[in-house]
Amino acid sequence: MTRKTVLVLGAKSDIGIALAHRFAKEGYDVQLAARNSNRLKEDCFDINIRYGINATFYEFDALDLNSHENFILSLKKTPDIAIYAIGALGNQKEDEKNIKQSIEIIRTNFEGLVSIFGIFANYFKKRGSGTLIGISSVAGDRGRGSNYIYGSAKAGVSTFLSGLRNSLNPFGIHVITVKPGFVKTKMTSHLKLPKKLTTNPKIVANSIYYAYKSRKNIVYIKPIWKYIMQFIKVIPESFFKKMKL
Amino acid sequence: MSSKNHNIRKPELISGWGLYxxxxxxxxxxxxxNELKSLLLTETLIAxxxxxxxxxxxxNKVKTIxxxxxxxxLYFDKKTGLLIVESGILLKDIIExxxxKGWFPPVTPGTKYVTIGGMVAADVHGKNHYKYGTFGKYIEWIEIINHQGKIIKCSRDENTELFFWTIGGMGxxxxxxxxxFFLKPVTTAWIKQRKLIANNIEQTFKLFESNKDFTYLVAWIDCYSKGKSLGRSVLLLGEHAKKNELEYSYKKAPFKTHKKKxxxxxxxxxxxxxSNLSxxxxxxxxxxxxxxxxxxxxVDWDTFFYPLDKILNWNKIYGSRGFAQFQCVFPLSKSKEAIIELLCLISKSKSSSFLxxxxxxxxxxxxxxxxxxxxSLALDFPINNExxxxxxxxxxITIKYGGRFYLAKDSRMKKEIFEKSDLRIKKFRAFRENELDKHFKSCQSDRLKI
Structure with a gap:
């Protein structure tokens, strides 16, 4: 039996590289993709020596939509699993003043995913197999004043993936939406995160791996987030708009 | 995507393994x-x-990296055993x-929870120093980043002074x-272990000299024994087991050992x-x-080389004040006399050395x-005034017999003692002053004025 291949888009992110290690450990070949991908060369050596699987790296720019089709053609093998682990948190206060930055947050988190997953969906449909895993966020479950640019991009991601799952189901293609909650990464290194609600990239990668194995649809890494967000979602808007969240 | 927001970090309480x-x-x-380079732009730091x-x-109180x-x-050559790694990797990961695949570190300290960078900086030794020397011997080259952010490759052929001062240079x-560096080939994950009992210090030394051709050799001394049985010890000898020396059930998978809890x-x-009694x-x-x-x-490699690693944080058994290690080495001709004097003093005192x-x-x-x-004798003492x-x-006593001290263990020595024990310090100081601008400093190097 040939080994399955997993593609990690955004392999330089903490969650991305943790995912590559997690799947490699289980014997999957890994394809690492990111901007300035030459820095992934060492990660490929590392993963290859550690797990004895094939690891390759590719240049991928989520914002350069025209390059996406060619990117997929450049892959040595069309992957069995594609994971979008690209995310930009931005800075709400600054982005409100600079709308161009807001748009870039939306594009990086949402547009990039729509484009590349859209193309993959077509390939997978033709092949009749495949899994798409998108990393969304609990921030997308309801827009809050402190975080709504990033949040709305992730809301888009969640809704898009939900629809994609529905539409690809007849073709045997699975789609997973991951909502990690707080994760200690480079992206959040400047934030003070409450310990009880925060997890780390290794745990996220581990949960995603098991979600893949058991064909889950929507994954909250820490179950408590599911209940927090359910509560936040039922607060009436007239009241919600007055809250500081 | 990382945020560029670099807040100044709050200081935190840090210590070495001795918690003191x-x-x-x-x-x-x-x-x-790049992030590392941006951190180098301060007065003083240590890795x-x-x-x-x-x-x-x-x-380093200002900046510890x-x-x-x-x-x-980064690279592994299956034919020669040459391995290239980043310095922060743990020895444990390399072994596992x-x-x-049939490769083992040529020299290992008593714990596998060390980084390769630390092994270079302390130029660690193992139970096989007599035959194999220190870790430094197996290093092909090192890449060092200096305070200007420049990456310098050094080896026995290029930047040799930097190479040799970095090995054992304490960062x-x-x-x-x-x-x-090179790993050495082994054919199993098992060690043939032999235990010998020495009833006093004379026997201990005799057994050492007659068994020094064993690859691994170490003795655990009972510090409490006095008089005739002063310096009684258990000697542990070891050789890598060959495949045909294993029991039948292990021969099929000579590298498979059970992970222990x-x-x-x-x-x-x-x-x-x-307490003393316990x-x-x-x-x-x-x-x-x-x-x-x-x-x-x-026995399997983990049991033979890393018995203490079974207890993850054994440093806590010495209580909240922590403990100090004392390790010195004496010239061969004076070793016995010196170690007898050390043991006499310890056995007379109220102190207890567990190891x-x-x-x-x-x-x-x-x-x-x-x-x-x-x-070389290594001792552990819980911190208290006595x-x-x-x-x-x-x-x-160590100075009296011309011995010197292991900096990786030291936490309390006075500058005067260190200077008397190790005359090489003058050359090292001169090298650091002339070539390095003294950016890299630790609390230890400040204390000992290295």
Missing amino acids: PRFSARKEKPTSI RGNGRSYGDSAI DMRNFNRF ILLP LTGIILNVA KIKIPIFFPKFVL VKIFNSLNFLFSKITKKNKI AVLKRFGNHENYFSFPREGY NLSLMNSLDK
Whole structure:
């Protein structure tokens, strides 16, 4: 039996590289993709020596939509699993003043995913197999004043993936939406995160791996987030708009 | 995508493995070379690995750089055993990945929870120093980043002075980034172990000299024994087992060993746990037990090399004040006399050393590394006033016999003692002043004025 291949888009992110290690450990070949991908060369050596699987790296720019089709053609093998682990948190206060930055947050988190997953969906449909895993966020479950640019991009991601799952189901293609909650990464290194609600990239990668194995649809890494967000979602808007969240 | 928002970190309390002394220091943990480079633009700093040196060698109050994010394998040659790794990788990871392929570190310290960078900086030795020398011997080249952010490759052929001062240089020559070194081939993950009992110090030395051709050789001394049985010990000898020496069931998978459960100590042990009496009982039982158990047996690598790693944070058993290690080495001709005097003093005092380890070093020397030909004794003492003053007396005896001290273990020595013990310090100081601008400093290098 040939080994399955997993593609990690955004392999330089903490969650991305943790995912590559997690799947490699289980014997999957890994394809690492990111901007300035030459820095992934060492990660490929590392993963290859550690797990004895094939690891390759590719240049991928989520914002350069025209390059996406060619990117997929450049892959040595069309992957069995594609994971979008690209995310930009931005800075709400600054982005409100600079709308161009807001748009870039939306594009990086949402547009990039729509484009590349859209193309993959077509390939997978033709092949009749495949899994798409998108990393969304609990921030997308309801827009809050402190975080709504990033949040709305992730809301888009969640809704898009939900629809994609529905539409690809007849073709045997699975789609997973991951909502990690707080994760200690480079992206959040400047934030003070409450310990009880925060997890780390290794745990996220581990949960995603098991979600893949058991064909889950929507994954909250820490179950408590599911209940927090359910509560936040039922607060009436007239009241919600007055809250500081 | 990372945020560029670099807040100044709050100081945190850090210490070495001995939990003494503790300093309030600013710790940074860079994730990329560029981030590391941006951290170099301060007056003073030191790199830190997994914090397994016992004292203050890897602490700088202004900036301590935790290198553990640099932990990748970069290259491995299956034919020669040449391995290139980033300095923050743990020895444990290297063994777990490469032992099943038939490779083992040529030299290993008593714990696998050390980084390769730390192993270079302390130029560690193992139970095989007599035959194999220190870790430095197996290094092909090192890449160091200096305070200007420049990456310098050094080896026996290029930048040789930097190369040799970095091996054993306690991180004071720059930050070790990448290391290329050779592993040695082994055919199994098992060690043929032999236990010998020595009833006194004379026998201990005799057994050492007559068995020094064993690859691995170490003795555990019972510090409490006095008079005729002063210096009684259990000697542990080891050789890598060959495939045909294994039992049938293991022959099929000679690298397969069972992962053992690790014990974690949840709290600092209160004082009475390691009281004089309990240590005395432990030492006697250990000695008796060794007498009646099998003399020869085959044990797995983890049991033979890293018995203490079974308890993840054994440093807590010494109580909340922590402990200090004392390790010195004497010239061969004076070793016996010196060690007898040390043991006499300890057995007379009220202090207790839970561990007392004797090793025989061969004649491999480096620029600033600890080992030299002779005998080395390592002792552990919980921190209290009596023990601190006892160690000061041990220092003096060591000086008297021309011995020197292991900086990776030291946490309390006085500058005057260190200067008397190690004349090489003058050359090292001169090298650092002329070539390096003295950016890299630790609490230890400040204390000892290195």
